[in-house]
Amino acid sequence: VTSELFAKQSGERWDLQNAAVRLEGGADRADDAAWFRVTGDLELVFASDYVRGTEFLLFELGVLNYYDVGFYLAAANISDMAAMGAKPIALTSVIRYPRTLSDSEFAEILRGIRDCCSLHGCKNVGGDIGTAERVILSASAIGMTRPGHTLTRSGARPGDVVLLSAPTGVALAAMIYFDGKSKYGWKLEQRHEDHLSAAWKRVSPETKLGAFLSEKKLATSCQDTSDGLRATVEQIETASMVSLRIDMDRVPVAESVQAVASLADLPVMDIVFGGSVDFRLLFTVPQPDVRLIPSPATVIGYVESSPASGEVLPGSTWKHQIDPLAGYRRSLGAAHAEA
Amino acid sequence: VTSELFAKQSGERWDLQNAAVRLEGGADRADDAAWFRVTGDLELVFASDYVRGTEFLLFELGVLNYYDVGFYLAAANISDMAAMGAKPIALTSVIRYPRTLSDSEFAEILRGIRDCCSLHGCKNVGGDIGTAERVILSASAIGMTRPGHTLTRSGARPGDVVLLSAPTGVALAAMIYFDGKSKYGWKLEQRHEDHLSAAWKRVSPETKLGAFLSEKKLATSCQDTSDGLRATVEQIETASMVSLRIDMDRVPVAESVQAVASLADLPVMDIVFGGSVDFRLLFTVPQPDVRLIPSPATVIGYVESSPASGEVLPGSTWKHQIDPLAGYRRSLGAAHAEA
Numbered sequence: 001v002t003s004e005l006f007a008k009q010s011g012e013r014w015d016l017q018n019a020a021v022r023l024e025g026g027a028d029r030a031d032d033a034a035w036f037r038v039t040g041d042l043e044l045v046f047a048s049d050y051v052r053g054t055e056f057l058l059f060e061l062g063v064l065n066y067y068d069v070g071f072y073l074a075a076a077n078i079s080d081m082a083a084m085g086a087k088p089i090a091l092t093s094v095i096r097y098p099r100t101l102s103d104s105e106f107a108e109i110l111r112g113i114r115d116c117c118s119l120h121g122c123k124n125v126g127g128d129i130g131t132a133e134r135v136i137l138s139a140s141a142i143g144m145t146r147p148g149h150t151l152t153r154s155g156a157r158p159g160d161v162v163l164l165s166a167p168t169g170v171a172l173a174a175m176i177y178f179d180g181k182s183k184y185g186w187k188l189e190q191r192h193e194d195h196l197s198a199a200w201k202r203v204s205p206e207t208k209l210g211a212f213l214s215e216k217k218l219a220t221s222c223q224d225t226s227d228g229l230r231a232t233v234e235q236i237e238t239a240s241m242v243s244l245r246i247d248m249d250r251v252p253v254a255e256s257v258q259a260v261a262s263l264a265d266l267p268v269m270d271i272v273f274g275g276s277v278d279f280r281l282l283f284t285v286p287q288p289d290v291r292l293i294p295s296p297a298t299v300i301g302y303v304e305s306s307p308a309s310g311e312v313l314p315g316s317t318w319k320h321q322i323d324p325l326a327g328y329r330r331s332l333g334a335a336h337a338e339a
Numbered sequence: 340v341t342s343e344l345f346a347k348q349s350g351e352r353w354d355l356q357n358a359a360v361r362l363e364g365g366a367d368r369a370d371d372a373a374w375f376r377v378t379g380d381l382e383l384v385f386a387s388d389y390v391r392g393t394e395f396l397l398f399e400l401g402v403l404n405y406y407d408v409g410f411y412l413a414a415a416n417i418s419d420m421a422a423m424g425a426k427p428i429a430l431t432s433v434i435r436y437p438r439t440l441s442d443s444e445f446a447e448i449l450r451g452i453r454d455c456c457s458l459h460g461c462k463n464v465g466g467d468i469g470t471a472e473r474v475i476l477s478a479s480a481i482g483m484t485r486p487g488h489t490l491t492r493s494g495a496r497p498g499d500v501v502l503l504s505a506p507t508g509v510a511l512a513a514m515i516y517f518d519g520k521s522k523y524g525w526k527l528e529q530r531h532e533d534h535l536s537a538a539w540k541r542v543s544p545e546t547k548l549g550a551f552l553s554e555k556k557l558a559t560s561c562q563d564t565s566d567g568l569r570a571t572v573e574q575i576e577t578a579s580m581v582s583l584r585i586d587m588d589r590v591p592v593a594e595s596v597q598a599v600a601s602l603a604d605l606p607v608m609d610i611v612f613g614g615s616v617d618f619r620l621l622f623t624v625p626q627p628d629v630r631l632i633p634s635p636a637t638v639i640g641y642v643e644s645s646p647a648s649g650e651v652l653p654g655s656t657w658k659h660q661i662d663p664l665a666g667y668r669r670s671l672g673a674a675h676a677e678a
Contacts (some may be wrong), residue, residue, distance in 0.1 A: 019377075021383075024382065024489070025491060026384075026385075026386075026423075026491075031422075031423065031491050031492055031493075031562075031578075032386060032418075032419040032422035032423055032492075032562060032563055033384045033385055033386030033419045033420070033422070033423050033425075033480075033482075034384070034385050034386065035382050035383065035384045035385070035423060035425075035484075035489045036382065036383045036384075036385070037380075037381075037382055037383075037486060038358075038377055038380070038381050038382065038383050039379075039380050040378075041376075041377070041378045042376075042377050043363065043374050043375065043376055043377065044360075044374065044375045044376075044377050044383070044481075045365075045372045045373070045374045045375075046365075046372055046373050046374070046375070046429060046431060046464065046479075046481055047365075047371060047372030047373065047431060047465070047466075048387075048431035048432070048433050048465075048466040048467050048477075048478075048479055049433075049467050050433045050435055050467045050469070050471075050475065050477070052471075055471075055472065079371075080371040080372045081372070083370075083371035083372070084365075084370065084371055084372050084374060086372075086374075090385060092385060092386060092387040092479055093387070094387050094388075094389045094433075094477045096389055125385065126386070126387075127386075127387040128387050128388050128389045128477070130389070132389075132391075132394075133394065136389065136475055136477075138387075138389065138433045138467070138475075138477040139387075140385075140387055140431055140479035141372075142383075142385055142481065143372075145374075147376060150363070150374045152364060152365075152370050153370055153371075154370075223370075223371060224371055239370075
């Protein structure tokens, strides 16, 4: 399985204006590492992300399968490239599994990784495969940008406009919904359910938007919302030493998220700003350039000089808790006990 | 702790003949990824390794502490760079931990990673830190070589000489010894015990030798022995489509390994060739260039054309078992029961 999936990748080439990267080997010929010929002048981006994979509520509930967790692993890592404005080049994956995992389940994980990589022009060039007491999934990605074009969190300036690439809160709403569905028999329309599950099954990192913002040098700061929208706002504020003033009326809310908020009797903005791993981009752009930004990205505020306005955004920040729903679950449990 | 450890790294620069890499940011300024300016013409090497860390016999026995497992994590990844002849540049680390891990234990893991990186001119540029049900340690490394100078497993030619950088079997002997010490009260001289534990506590990847072999274009094939010596021989044979003829009388045996073999009543060559994760280099060199190879690397055989000689090397190949000592333990248990 692995040799088939990693085969015939050498020779793949990525180009930028004055630079090129070519995969030389290591992926289809088992070496200690993959290697690339790099020529010209470029910036190289490098990041790693671990994902919970099978030790995760939505996998345990059957919403996600092995293919989906592989797809998610690749997407989470590719999103870091998108957030930096980089063209994804290659991914290494660490897949450790218990002896109880079947060959076909293992192959499904690998196919999910490969398919997500393919969608973003990225190659899965190997990594570390072996046994462990449980499934452990981690990966790293490298990507390339033009010199001086890498997007960071630290360049937002007073007067810039704050944009969000797409609605947030969908991933957290999915967790709340499918948990409630299994426990209390909740049932939303199929289109809402599909929208919610897609936030985990088919994560779509914003590689096109990130590359566009980088290529045109439009964004003064950029970050993905993998820590939740509130945390992302706060992290750009800290890195750029500014204050982001969010206009709550302009923050987009997905229909499915509104439906879950009603069902769970939660303030919808707590979900939209909460610890929702949506992999959208929050970025700032100088006022005159806003017209150049393609939809569905939408203006949600503007940048003010520090100190912060003192207003507190809704949602609790995502601390990578073992159970990000603990708070919600307590209140849901209490509500249910009262009912 | 993390901000202190990652601080002030930007600006670090690595040079090769016609190329340079400079760390621009992302390590000390929290971004979604670290990024580097790359100029010139070079080959980039990229690999990932997971390590068992605290879910490992020698940690459970108290031979390894948190600092040591951090050090080991970095060393295992840097060894992949050494095996490819690459100068290590940067490491990203994934550190997931249970809530029971104290801040000081967490800091010890990070310090171990940083200290090992420092010894090899590598920077720890971030990664993924968060909670999990248990300690999970994984990392990735990037490194650089000159174009056409990356070392692979596939270039060994008939007539080449086979060399080993240092004795193998020490890591496996350490597992056998400390297991026996805890179970049966085994006790070797302190110098042997120190030598054995150092194979896990202070892994020393062969970055200098790897860079030398790459720079001078001396090695026709190269691989680290992280799968054990027998597996490494077999993998170079397969990749190069040749046969490596090993002269057993010339294979170096460490005193400590001989001592453990006697204590455990095991054939010493089963340990030397077995699933011992020693991170030494096995490499092939054209006959006339052998005089250029610095000690302690030593000739242990020569390359013949395929098909293989049919001789079977001692030691079982390392399959990344959950318990690599299972076989030994059964025989030790049986021997003990008989005694």
